[in-house]
Amino acid sequence: MGIRTVVWNEFLHERENDVVRGLYPGGIHETIAAALRADAGLEVSTATLPEPEHGLPAERLGRTDVLLWWGHKAHGQVDDAVVERVAQRVFEGMGLIVLHSGHFSKIFKRLMGTPCSLRWREAGERERAWVVNPSHPIARGLGPAIEIANSEMYGEPFLVPEPLETVFLSWFEGGEVFRSGLTYQRGAGRIFYFEPGHETYPIYHDPDVQTVLRNAVRWAHNPAPAWVDVSDAPNVPYDKARETLEPKGASLHKAGEAGYR
Secondary structure, eight states, X not given: OOEEEEEEEOOOHHHXXXXXXXXXXXXXXXXXXXXXXXXXXXXXEEEETTSGGGGOOHHHHHTOSEEEEEOSTTGGGSOHHHHHHHHHHHHHTOEEEEEGGGGGSHHHHHHHOSOOOOEEXXXXXXXXXXXXXXXXXXXXXXXXXXXXXXXXXXXXXXXXXXXXXXXXXXXXXXXXXXXXXXXXXXXXXXXXXXOOOOTTTTGGGOHHHHHHHHHHHHHHOOOSOOOTTTTOOOOOOGGGSSSOXXXXXXXXXXXXXXXOO
């Protein structure tokens, strides 16, 4: 069985904007999915915002190894119950790849615990995404930098937690820089944020960008069984401890009682 991968997209810009529809007639999600399917080891499907439960019911998420997330204009329309469902699966070990304007998605802010704010400019300027960690698996097969002819500028400061690793650092024609490829771990789940991907430019058709996405899916995949009780906080009775214990002092909780949340 291949790495079970789901590409999620709002699928709104492509239906409402002629420029975006011309670049991504089947939707950004289908362009990304086609790029991922070039790796025979990936089993790729898609989901979109308008579908019931945004295409991410619990049963489907339970058999998803890696989820890619693209969102922009409808972050607020994503149901909070679905956000919590995705977060729980990340804690259990599902990989998550957050793309471009997904930095403001509910799920990314939920997992980062910060505003995830940045500076931006939509001027079609040149972007050079330097590979600052060339030995990282996500950078496999790339040269020193990815050259993008037209991009939306994202600039520092980027209000996210300090990452585990910085894989890419982008320079923009207007002079700004941005940490454009960052890795995190939450529970058993690996997370990768990747900045290139503004919808009015053909960035997801770029071979190097597609290489990054395929590499990122393989990096984010955790082959271990899901850590399904990762969010449990069981009350362990004193008489079940590995060493002999005698209770001392007062206790707030009765034996076996759940803790406060």
